[in-house]
Amino acid sequence: MYTIGTLSKNTGVTRRTLDYYDEIGLVKPSSRTSGGHRLYSEDDVMRLERVLALKYMGFSLDKINAILQSSKLNWQESIQEQLDMVKREQERLKMLEQALQGVLYSIEFEEKISWPIISLIMKFYHQEPEELIQQYNHFMNEEEMRKIIECNETMSEEDIREWMKAVYDIKKHQDIDPHSDLALQLAERWLKQAEKMFDHDEQLLGNLWESLKGLEEGVVFYPMDKGVVEFLQKVSKAHGEMG
Amino acid sequence: MYTIGTLSKNTGVTRRTLDYYDEIGLVKPSSRTSGGHRLYSEDDVMRLERVLALKYMGFSLDKINAILQSSKLNWQESIQEQLDMVKREQERLKMLEQALQGVLYSIEFEEKISWPIISLIMKFYHQEPEELIQQYNHFMNEEEMRKIIECNETMSEEDIREWMKAVYDIKKHQDIDPHSDLALQLAERWLKQAEKMFDHDEQLLGNLWESLKGLEEGVVFYPMDKGVVEFLQKVSKAHGEMG
DNA sequence: TATTGAACATCACGTAACGTGTTGTTTTAT
DNA sequence: ATAAAACAACACGTTACGTGATGTTCAATA
Known part of the structure; x- marks a missing residue:
């Protein structure tokens, strides 16, 4: 379990960004302390890494959210579209x-x-x-x-x-x-x-x-x-x- | 003298955009009717065309504002910078x-x-x-x-x-x-x-x-x-x- | 155990360049 | 004179956060 500060240091993502991703439901910490502090599990970290990879590819956060819950075919389609966009x-x-x-x-x-x-x-x-x-x-x-x-x-x-x-x-x-x-x-x-x-x-x-x-x-x-x-x-x- | 509607049709720029450019002082109509409707002169149209050309080059409106009141040397510098940016x-x-x-x-x-x-x-x-x-x-x-x-x-x-x-x-x-x-x-x-x-x-x-x-x-x-x-x-x- | 400083949560406002929509006024055509 | 079209002015929404402000919780120390 990582606190938001350690996760931020490990990944290079700012606290505010993690806060935001939580807010829009893109990467939610799977648990919290009794006091309300965020605790990220290994799965959460994996999710974050996937989000970052897709962000490098140039997708919007909305699109990333959609992609992450779709099937392999949609993936290829999305990435192909992105590739075409990059070429244009x-x-x-x-x-x-x-x-x-x-x-x-x-x-x-x-x-x-x-x-x-x-x-x-x-x-x-x-x-x-x-x-x-x-x-x-x-x-x-x-x-x-x-x-x-x-x-x-x-x-x-x-x-x-x-x-x-x-x-x-x-x-x-x-x-x-x-x-x-x-x-x-x-x-x-x-x-x-x-x-x-x-x-x-x-x-x-x-x-x-x-x-x-x-x-x-x-x-x-x-x-x-x-x-x-x-x-x-x-x-x-x-x-x-x-x- | 052109009204905002005719200018919009002639240049392909939306009314809202002209409204916005007026608001931020980028392209201000040089006169108005007694009722307050905007009237653009030929000079205003020229200014708009310059703004659009610079926009095609990829400059921000702020930068365009700055460029339009600077000397030739700054121009070359700005465009060179933009060119380098495009290359990168x-x-x-x-x-x-x-x-x-x-x-x-x-x-x-x-x-x-x-x-x-x-x-x-x-x-x-x-x-x-x-x-x-x-x-x-x-x-x-x-x-x-x-x-x-x-x-x-x-x-x-x-x-x-x-x-x-x-x-x-x-x-x-x-x-x-x-x-x-x-x-x-x-x-x-x-x-x-x-x-x-x-x-x-x-x-x-x-x-x-x-x-x-x-x-x-x-x-x-x-x-x-x-x-x-x-x-x-x-x-x-x-x-x-x-x- | 009390304290204190660091880390944290939450909220709020700002960014760029408009799109979209509302309300009320002016102009234009009939 | 009247109706329709055009217009002004304002407000809120958009993306992906940055930058504070304020109040709370955690961890380490006395």
């Missing part, structure tokens, strides 16, 4: 990470806080992956989309920065004469980074390009927007580069 | 995913719910990655640890299942005669899966094995425990297989 949450966080990174780049390269861009980035990444893919569906199939997303994830920090810089430099100079040398340089740098990004898969790059031209507004592809796409088209026309 | 959270979820998967396999292959094993798995994965790596430090360096973790992540569902089954079959028969044919078969199957797992990197497998022998208790490596390690050692001695 990871997907969400991956998107969020990219969005935050994008915002950081935008602040860094624009050297100011551009709210319209930040809002666009957040809206862009806030949608479900499914919706995101659908936007590009006109010119690319699912496998190609997956390739693009994948190659983005395997890019090094350094390469991502170079790519971002290439795009942001175009944004900064998007109103210069498309026939100028600087315009050509910027476009060529962009093309170089884009090819590097897609591992020189010209087919993939071509399809992406067609898709980009079709999209109307917003953050089209990473930091690229309509202005950048149009700039590249103008330079291409002026110098006869690209399809 | 992803690490945590990755561990949790593996733990849940482990629990599912244990229920599936043992065909019952084994609480001691579940508790062990959860304790094992509940520690920080740093601590986890330290447990194996005696025989492996960091790079090798990283390799092992990596190869585990790149394994297919199918391969993981095969590996799990190999280990669980040993657990089931861990008391049979080490000299028997079945024992040899089980050990050979284990070895085959282990080699496949490490892409036939004998050096790495050898070091892992040394490390496993040194560890005293608990869920040593995935579903492997001390019993499995000892079984493999006994079979090895009996048949002269492995180092």
Whole structure:
């Protein structure tokens, strides 16, 4: 028999938590002293350990209560559900990470806080992956989309920065004469980074390009927007580069 | 000027939320009708959009309030912190995913719910990655640890299942005669899966094995425990297989 | 055995970001 | 003018406890 204090020390759970678990009937001490002090038996301790294990898994106390009095089948179902939830949450966080990174780049390269861009980035990444893919569906199939997303994830920090810089430099100079040398340089740098990004898969790059031209507004592809796409088209026309 | 209802429809934010944001002073309508109804100006809408963008980033309303009246430098710092947090959270979820998967396999292959094993798995994965790596430090360096973790992540569902089954079959028969044919078969199957797992990197497998022998208790490596390690050692001695 | 300090029980309020519901008032459409 | 819709303001509920406050019981010591 353990008092609440010793049990607390042994398990690392606070007294208040044990008090609370008693209150909601999750882990009740099986006996008390004549004076009313809680006494936990070995069985109670076991129950507590199970509760803690389920808590690590991320279940709510209500759910834990339900699970602990259900059958093996329900168990597998609950844990499977939790597993799926964890996977979805990871997907969400991956998107969020990219969005935050994008915002950081935008602040860094624009050297100011551009709210319209930040809002666009957040809206862009806030949608479900499914919706995101659908936007590009006109010119690319699912496998190609997956390739693009994948190659983005395997890019090094350094390469991502170079790519971002290439795009942001175009944004900064998007109103210069498309026939100028600087315009050509910027476009060529962009093309170089884009090819590097897609591992020189010209087919993939071509399809992406067609898709980009079709999209109307917003953050089209990473930091690229309509202005950048149009700039590249103008330079291409002026110098006869690209399809 | 928008009433609370129209603003709610336009942004998808509930009336109660706008009410609440007004109450805590996060987004206050800049004017009211003579009767006291809220009227939001374009500036108010902009403020709301910024708040929402920051909310998507995962900041608390308190933090958002603080961020919205701070300088650019603090911004970068806050977003960087948030980015780091998101990364850490992803690490945590990755561990949790593996733990849940482990629990599912244990229920599936043992065909019952084994609480001691579940508790062990959860304790094992509940520690920080740093601590986890330290447990194996005696025989492996960091790079090798990283390799092992990596190869585990790149394994297919199918391969993981095969590996799990190999280990669980040993657990089931861990008391049979080490000299028997079945024992040899089980050990050979284990070895085959282990080699496949490490892409036939004998050096790495050898070091892992040394490390496993040194560890005293608990869920040593995935579903492997001390019993499995000892079984493999006994079979090895009996048949002269492995180092 | 009396005392005293530590441990304990019980209660109450606070947390974050709203959802839900009630009551009474204002606006809008007819 | 009237009825319906929209609105303001308030209150209580939610999770899993943390942080006290107050009064009681236990264990060790004098």
